[in-house]
Amino acid sequence: MNFSRTLFPLTMLLLSGCVVGPDYQKPDTALPAKFSESKATSSESVALNPWWESFRDKRLNGLVHQGMAENLTVQQALERITAAEANVIVAGAGALPNVGLSADGNVSGQDGNFIRRSNPTTGASHSESKSINAGLSASWLIDFFGQYRRQREAANASLDAAYDDVNVARLAYLSDLVSSYVNARYYQEALALNRKNLVSRRETLKLTNEIKEAGAASSLDVLQAEGLVNQTLANLPALETGFLQSANHIATLLGVPASTITSSMTKGSAQPMPRYATRTGVPADLIRNRPDIRAAERRLQAATAQIGVAEADLYPSIELGGSIGAARNFNTKVGNLTSWSFGPSLSLPIFNGGALKAQVKIARSDAEQQYLAWKSTVLTAVEEVENAQSALIRDYQTVAAQRKVVDTFDQTLVLARESYRGGASTILDVLDAERNVADARLALASAIRQLARDYVALNVAIGGGAEIGGATVVVSK
Structure with a gap:
């Protein structure tokens, strides 16, 4: 009797410490030692790096910080943290007395009338x-088999994923906002170049009319010069539309009326051009710096804990x-x-038609899917960095070469006009030179825009600035 009294509490104590299901282990996957076009040097955390300040554009800096708290997508992600925190409380409440x-x-x-038989009253x-x-x-x-402990583990992992999802939304906001700003400034630059071309082509038209009056040019020459003027005029509306649409999208990202952004950007500014290089680190750094990778890993942990929840139902x-x-x-x-x-x-549980075992298989399959999703996210992140870095390196080369093209065609146009005035060449030589200059300048503006966009893509791909203005990440318990 004394033996049973001692054994029973010990047995209960051992059972209370038993947790079924696999213990979570961080996943691993083979990654290259370095990116193909960078040194094999690990970088520090870039989550607090304000990389957009490299453009040295005060207006852009102001828009970025304004939208950190106003972007609706980020606000939705923050609200999901509230639900995830409540789920942690719900998961923990099951193990407590009710x-x-x-x-x-x-x-x-009861109310009513009655008649006595002995007295008819x-x-x-x-x-x-x-x-x-x-x-x-x-x-x-x-909780002998750790069902509620696994549920609490899953809920905490999901809460961590919710915090990381906020940073994912913040990165998407940064990418969209800065890219839209780059587009808006490009359209303004293209408009300015086309207006400059318009002035030049009108001067050529005026010169052609003067030479025609002197008897040295034909009506065909005048019509060709006039055609280039009208062609330039026809290009302006599409560029104006592009600017307005980019400005309107910036306003949407900030959650403000479109007119407030359009009016403040109408004055124009130089195209954003990054002043600093970006250190990409090594592929292994992405697992630490990319919030989407961390969120995928937290979801894998939550799915792994759900296996234990399903297995506990078997006991x-x-x-x-x-x-x-x-x-x-x-x-x-x-x-x-x-x-x-x-x-x-x-x-x-004695007989349930195999439903409980099937639930365990479903939980294991979900965990495997989350692992594959994590692995896919890691490999996609490596690809994004490789692509953006390769493009950015060549963008710098393109911009440098295009600047030389513009200088060459500028000199060609000056010589063509002097030769035309002297009668040594035709109006076609001048028109061709003008067309080449206009195309080269627009190509340079487009190359600068592409360089800036790829600079944005590279910094977003390595997770730069994801935690600026963000909440503190909760550590699972």
Whole structure:
């Protein structure tokens, strides 16, 4: 008897420490030692790096910081943290005792007429009964196999993923906003270049008319010069539309009326051009710096914990329950009646058609899918960095070469006009030179825009600035 009294508590203690299901281990995948066009040097955390300041554009800096708190997508992601925090409380509440209180009161009565058989006199009757009942109940499901502990583990991992999702939304906002700003400034530069070309081509048209009046040019020459003027005029509306659409999108990202952004950017500014290089680090740094990779890993941990939740349903469960009840009937001489009960209840799954085992298979399959999703996210991140870095390196080369093209065609146009005035060449030589200059300048503006966009893509790909203005990440327990 003494032996059983000692063994039973020990057995209960051992069982209470048992947690079924696999323990989570961080995933691993083969990654290259370095990116193909950078040195194999690990970089520090870039999550707090304000890389957009490399453009040295105060207006852009102001828009970025304004939108950190105003972007609706980021606000939605922040709100999902609230739901995830509540889920942690729900998951932990299952392992705690459940206590409830109930009470009710009753008043019943009877009214009516009756006739006594012994005395034919009609009489009336009335009766009334009053009672109050109250009860207190408590139950506690003993977590022998760690079901609630696994649920709490899954909920905490999902909460961490919600925090990382905020940073994912913030990165998307940064990419969209800065790229839209780059586009808006490009359209303004293209408009300025086309207006400059318009002035030049009108001068050529005027010169052609003067030479025609002197008898050295034909009507065909005038029509060709006039055609280039009209062609330039036709290019302006599309560029204006491009600027307005980019400015409107910036306003949407900031959650403000479009007119407030359009009016503040109408004055124009130079095209954004990054002044600093970006250190990409090594591929392994992405696992630490990219919030989408961290979120995918947290979801894998949550899915792994759900395997333990499903496996716990295969085992018996014991619930301790008890209740205390009190009742009083005011029509009786007995004042109070109290009842109580206490005892364990055992639930043992015997036959369920294989549903519980199927739930375990589903949980394992979900975890495997989350692992594959994590691995895909890692490989995609490496690809994005490789692509952006390769493009950015060549963008610098393109811009440098295009600047030389513009200088060459500028000199060609000056010589073509002088030669035309002297009668040594035709108007076609001047028009061709003007067309080449206009195309080269627009090509340079387009190359600068592409360089800036690829600079944005590279910094976003390495997770730069994801945690600026963000909430503190909660560590799972």
